[in-house]
Amino acid sequence: MIARVIVDVPTRATDRPFDYSIPAEMEGWVEIGSRVGVPFGGRVLQGFVIGIAPFADIDVKRLKPIAELLDHIPPLSPDLVELAQWISEKYCCPWTTALQVMIPAALKGKADSVVTLSEEALEDEAGLLLEDAEPWFQYIRQHGEVRLALLQERFPGAAAGIKAAIQRGTLLEEVSIRDRLKVRKVLTVFPPENEAAVLAELAASSSRAAKQQEAARYMLENPEPISLAALAQALSTTTGTIRGAAEKGWLSIRETEQRRDPYAGRGFKRTEPLPLTEGQQAVYDEIAETLDNEASRVFLLHGVTGSGKTEVYLQAIARCLEDERQAIVLVPEIALTPQMVERFKGRFGDAVAVMHSRLSNGERYDEWRKIREGRAEVVVGARSAVFAPFKRVGLIIIDEEHESSYKQEESPKYHARDVAVQRAKQHHAIVILGSATPSLESFAAASASRSQQESQAGASSSAKRGATLLPMPERVAGRPLPKVHLIDMRDELKGGNRSMFSRQLHEALLLRLERGEQSVLLLNRRGYSTFVMCRSCGYTAQCPHCDISLTYHQKSKVLRCHYCGHSEQAPEKCPSCESEHIRFFGTGTQRVEEELAKLFPGIRVIRMDVDTTTEKGSHEKWLTMFGDRQADVLLGTQMVAKGLDFPYVTLVGVIAADTSLHLPDFRAAEKTFQLLTQVAGRAGRHELPGEVIVQTYNPEHYAITSAQHHDYSAFVQEELKHRRFMAYPPFCRLILVTLSHEQLALLISEGEKLASTLRDLARAAGIKSSDDGDGSRFIDILGPVASPIPRMKDRYRFQCMIKYRGNVGAADLLKQAISLLSGSNGQPPVTMSVDVDPQVIL
Numbered sequence: 095m096i097a098r099v100i101v102d103v104p105t106r107a108t109d110r111p112f113d114y115s116i117p118a119e120m121e122g123w124v125e126i127g128s129r130v131g132v133p134f135g136g137r138v139l140q141g142f143v144i145g146i147a148p149f150a151d152i153d154v155k156r157l158k159p160i161a162e163l164l165d166h167i168p169p170l171s172p173d174l175v176e177l178a179q180w181i182s183e184k185y186c187c188p189w190t191t192a193l194q195v196m197i198p199a200a201l202k203g204k205a206d207s208v209v210t211l212s213e214e215a216l217e218d219e220a221g222l223l224l225e226d227a228e229p230w231f232q233y234i235r236q237h238g239e240v241r242l243a244l245l246q247e248r249f250p251g252a253a254a255g256i257k258a259a260i261q262r263g264t265l266l267e268e269v270s271i272r273d274r275l276k277v278r279k280v281l282t283v284f285p286p287e288n289e290a291a292v293l294a295e296l297a298a299s300s301s302r303a304a305k306q307q308e309a310a311r312y313m314l315e316n317p318e319p320i321s322l323a324a325l326a327q328a329l330s331t332t333t334g335t336i337r338g339a340a341e342k343g344w345l346s347i348r349e350t351e352q353r354r355d356p357y358a359g360r361g362f363k364r365t366e367p368l369p370l371t372e373g374q375q376a377v378y379d380e381i382a383e384t385l386d387n388e389a390s391r392v393f394l395l396h397g398v399t400g401s402g403k404t405e406v407y408l409q410a411i412a413r414c415l416e417d418e419r420q421a422i423v424l425v426p427e428i429a430l431t432p433q434m435v436e437r438f439k440g441r442f443g444d445a446v447a448v449m450h451s452r453l454s455n456g457e458r459y460d461e462w463r464k465i466r467e468g469r470a471e472v473v474v475g476a477r478s479a480v481f482a483p484f485k486r487v488g489l490i491i492i493d494e495e496h497e498s499s500y501k502q503e504e505s506p507k508y509h510a511r512d513v514a515v516q517r518a519k520q521h522h523a524i525v526i527l528g529s530a531t532p533s534l535e536s537f538a539a540a541s542a543s544r545s546q547q548e549s550q551a552g553a554s555s556s557a558k559r560g561a562t563l564l565p566m567p568e569r570v571a572g573r574p575l576p577k578v579h580l581i582d583m584r585d586e587l588k589g590g591n592r593s594m595f596s597r598q599l600h601e602a603l604l605l606r607l608e609r610g611e612q613s614v615l616l617l618n619r620r621g622y623s624t625f626v627m628c629r630s631c632g633y634t635a636q637c638p639h640c641d642i643s644l645t646y647h648q649k650s651k652v653l654r655c656h657y658c659g660h661s662e663q664a665p666e667k668c669p670s671c672e673s674e675h676i677r678f679f680g681t682g683t684q685r686v687e688e689e690l691a692k693l694f695p696g697i698r699v700i701r702m703d704v705d706t707t708t709e710k711g712s713h714e715k716w717l718t719m720f721g722d723r724q725a726d727v728l729l730g731t732q733m734v735a736k737g738l739d740f741p742y743v744t745l746v747g748v749i750a751a752d753t754s755l756h757l758p759d760f761r762a763a764e765k766t767f768q769l770l771t772q773v774a775g776r777a778g779r780h781e782l783p784g785e786v787i788v789q790t791y792n793p794e795h796y797a798i799t800s801a802q803h804h805d806y807s808a809f810v811q812e813e814l815k816h817r818r819f820m821a822y823p824p825f826c827r828l829i830l831v832t833l834s835h836e837q838l839a840l841l842i843s844e845g846e847k848l849a850s851t852l853r854d855l856a857r858a859a860g861i862k863s864s865d866d867g868d869g870s871r872f873i874d875i876l877g878p879v880a881s882p883i884p885r886m887k888d889r890y891r892f893q894c895m896i897k898y899r900g901n902v903g904a905a906d907l908l909k910q911a912i913s914l915l916s917g918s919n920g921q922p923p924v925t926m927s928v929d930v931d932p933q934v935i936l
C-alpha cells in the first residue's frame with residue numbers, strides 16, 4: 095500500500111500529494127488524516143496522509159517509505175481532509191496551510207507519541223481480563239509507557255486493537271512535542287489494592303510510622319484519587335512520608351494525566367430551557383424539522399437585539415444532541431466573554447468545550463482532545479472552532495454572522511461562514527447564521543432564494559445555495575427597543591460646548607448616577623488613531639520600514655508600528671522642527687476616561703480597550719465587576735458593543751458615531767450601521783427601559799438614521815443601491831491580489847504582467863470583461879495600483895483587484911496566471927498574496 099502525503103512546505107511547487115510506501119509495521123496504522131514524518135529533500139518533514147492507494151504512479155520500489163507515524167489516532171478525519179482541499183482551491187492557498195489550520199498549535203512540531211494504561215484500565219478488573227489475552231497489552235502493562243513506533247515494530251497487526259483500546263479509554267494516547275508541550279501529569283495517590291490486608295497490617299503495627307499510617311487510613315476512608323501534593327498538604331506532612339507508605343504497599347502512587355480545563359472548578363449554574371415566545375417557537379419549529387430531516391440547509395436568523403436568539407440556539411442544540419449529533423457554535427472572538435460561555439455551560443455542562451485564542455496552547459490541545467475523544471458534544475469557540483473534530487456534526491451556529499473577524503486575515507484566508515456551509519454539506523447538517531444586522535451578502539443570499547422559491551422557476555438550484563430567512567422582529571416579552579436620540583455635534587460646538595459630551599449625554603449620565611443605574615459608553619475606534627503629531631509643523635511619526643504612522647502606547651511611552659513591530663522611544667520634541675508642541679494623541683478611550691473623571695467627580699469607570707484587556711482573564715474580570723454593579727460606566731471600544739446582557743444598563747452613549755463612516759472601504763456604512771445597532775441593543779434589555787444617545791457630525795446619513803429607527807430594511811435598501819451602482823458585493827465578488835517586492839520597478843512590471851495575463855486568459859475563456867448591469871457573468875481586472883499601505887517591512891506593495899460575477903472560475907484563472915508568471919522554481923519573481931472575498935480593503 096502507498097500513502098499520498100501533503101508535506102508541510104507551503105510553496106506552490108510542492109503543493110501536491112507525494113507518494114510514499116507504507117512500511118509493513120505501519121500497515122493498518124496509517125490512515126487518511128494521519129500525521130507522518132516523511133523524507134523530503136534530504137530532511138524528514140511533517141506531512142498529512144490525504145489518500146491511501148494500492149498502487150503508486152511510479153514504480154513502488156523507487157518510493158521512499160514513511161519514516162514515522164506521529165499519532166495513534168489520526169488528528170484529522172477524512173471529511174476534514176476533504177474540507178482542506180476545498181479550502182485550498184477556494185482560497186488559493188497551499189493544501190498544507192489548510193490542513194495545518196485545522197489542528198491545535200500544540201501538534202505543529204515533531205511529535206513523540208506514547209501510550210500508557212489509563213486509571214480505569216488499571217482498576218477495572220473486568221477490563222483487564224478482557225485485554226489480558228493481548229500480548230501488546232501485557233507489554234504496555236509491564237513497561238508503563240511505550241512509544242508508538244516500538245509498538246508498531248513489535249506487534250504488527252495490533253493496530254486495530256490498540257486503536258479501539260484508546261477510543262474506549264483503556265489506553266491513554268499521549269503526545270509530547272519536543273518538550274514544548276507534554277500532556278501534563280501529576281503524581282496521584284490511590285487507595286491500596288488489597289484493602290483487607292492493609293487494614294489488618296495497620297491494626298497490627300505499633301505506633302511506628304504514625305504519619306504513614308494516617309495517610310493509609312485516609313486513603314481507605316476517602317478512596318477518591320488525590321494528588322500527592324494535595325494529600326501531603328491535607329495531612330500536614332511531607333510527600334516523602336506518603337511515598338514511604340506507598341513503599342510499604344499501604345497505598346499506591348501513580349502518574350496520571352491532568353487535563354487542563356480552563357473553566358475547572360467553576361460551578362456554572364444549570365439552566366432549564368425557557369418556554370419559547372411565539373416568535374422563537376416558529377423559528378425553532380422550522381429548524382427542528384430540518385434537523386430531523388438531516389438535510390443540509392442554511393438559515394439566516396434575523397432577530398433584533400434582545401429577541402432571544404441565544405435561547406433558540408440552545409434549544410436547537412439540545413434537539414441536535416438528542417439525535418447524537420454534535421453542535422458547533424461560533425462567536426466573534428471579542429464576544430467570547432464569560433457571559434457567553436456561561437450560557438452554554440449552564441445548559442449543557444461538561445459537554446461543552448471552549449476554544450479561543452486566550453487559552454494557552456496546552457489548554458487548547460486538551461479542549462481539542464476533549465472533542466475528538468467524544469467527551470464534548472458542543473464546542474463554543476472563535477473562527478477556527480469550525481474545524482472541531484466532531485464525528486457527526488448536526489448543527490453549526492454562527493452568531494453575529496456579519497462580524498468581519500470570521501475572516502482570517504492570514505493564510506489560509508478563509509471565511510468561517512463559507513467553510514461552515516461547506517462542512518455542513520458534508521455532514522447533512524444545518525447552519526444557522528444569526529444576527530440583528532445580517533451582512534449584505536447573507537441577506538442577499540436569503541432574499542434571492544426566497545424570491546426564487548416564490549416564483550418557483552429554478553428554485554431548486556439557487557435555493558440550495560441560498561439561505562432561508564427566519565425573522566424575529568420583536569424583543570422578548572414585548573420589551574420595546576430603546577429610543578435612540580441623535581445629537582448633532584456641530585450644533586453643540588455652535589452653542590459653545592467644546593467638550594466631547596453633548597449637554598444631553600451629560601444630563602443623561604448624571605441621571606443614571608442619581609438613580610444608581612448603569613451606562614455603556616462606546617468610542618468608535620475604527621479610524622481613530624493614536625499617533626503623534628507636531629502642532630507647529632505638522633510632522634507625524636512614521637515607521638521607517640512601512641508607509642504608515644506609528645502608534646503611540648501611552649503606558650510604555652513608545653511608538654510602535656502595527657505592521658512590522660518596529661518600535662522607538664516617543665520624542666520629547668519634534669524631530670523635524672524641534673518644537674516642544676508635539677502632541678500625543680493617546681488612545682481615545684483614555685481621554686474620555688479623564689474627561690469623565692473631571693465632569694463627574696467620584697464616578698466609577700471601567701475602561702475596556704486593547705490596553706486594559708491584554709492580560710489573560712482581564713475581560714472576564716471587568717465584565718464581572720460591571721455585572722456586580724461595582725462601576726457606573728463601562729467605557730470601551732467595539733468590545734463593549736456585542737453580546738452583553740446587563741439588567742441595570744439603561745443608557746448607551748456613543749461618543750462619536752461617524753469616525754468609521756468615511757473610511758475608504760465600501761463596507762464603511764455597513765460597519766457603522768451594524769456597530770450602532772449592536773451597541774444600542776445593550777440598553778433596556780430587562781425590566782428597566784433603555785435610552786440611547788448617539789453623537790454625530792452626520793445626523794442625516796442613512797447609516798445613522800436607519801440605526802436610530804432600528805430599521806434594518808431601510809438601511810439595506812439604500813446600501814444595496816450604492817453597491818449595485820458601484821458594482822460591489824453582493825452584486826459581484828472580489829479577489830484581491832497583493833504583490834510585494836523590494837524593487838519597485840520589478841514589482842510594477844510583474845503587476846502589469848499579472849493583470850494582462852489574467853485579461854488574456856479571461857478573453858480566451860470567452861468571459862465578458864465588464865458588467866452590463868444585467869446580472870450576467872463577467873470578470874474585470876482592476877490595477878495594478880499601489881496598495882493603501884504602499885510599503886511594508888521595506889517591501890513595496892501593489893495590488894490587483896479581480897471583480898467577477900457568476901461561475902467564471904476566477905480562482906482557477908488566477909492560479910493559471912500565477913503559474914504562467916512563475917520561473918523554474920515554481921514561484922513568481924515577486925511575492926503574490928491572494929485574498930478571496932477580502933473583508934479588509936484598506
Ligand SMILES: Nc1ncnc2c1ncn2[C@@H]1O[C@H](COP(=O)(O)OP(=O)(O)OP(=O)(O)O)[C@@H](O)[C@H]1O
Pocket residue numbers: 368369370371374397398399400401402403404405529530570736737738739775779
Ligand atoms: N423565551 C424566553 N422567555 C423569557 N426570557 C427570554 C426568553 N428568551 C430569551 N429571554 C431573555 O431575553 C434576553 C435577551 O435574549 P438574548 O440575549 O438571547 O437575545 P439575542 O437575540 O441574542 O440578543 P443580542 O443579539 O442583542 O445579543 C435574555 O436575558 C434572555 O435570557
Ligand SMILES: [Zn+2]
Pocket residue numbers: 637638639640655656657658659660887
Ligand atoms: Zn513598520
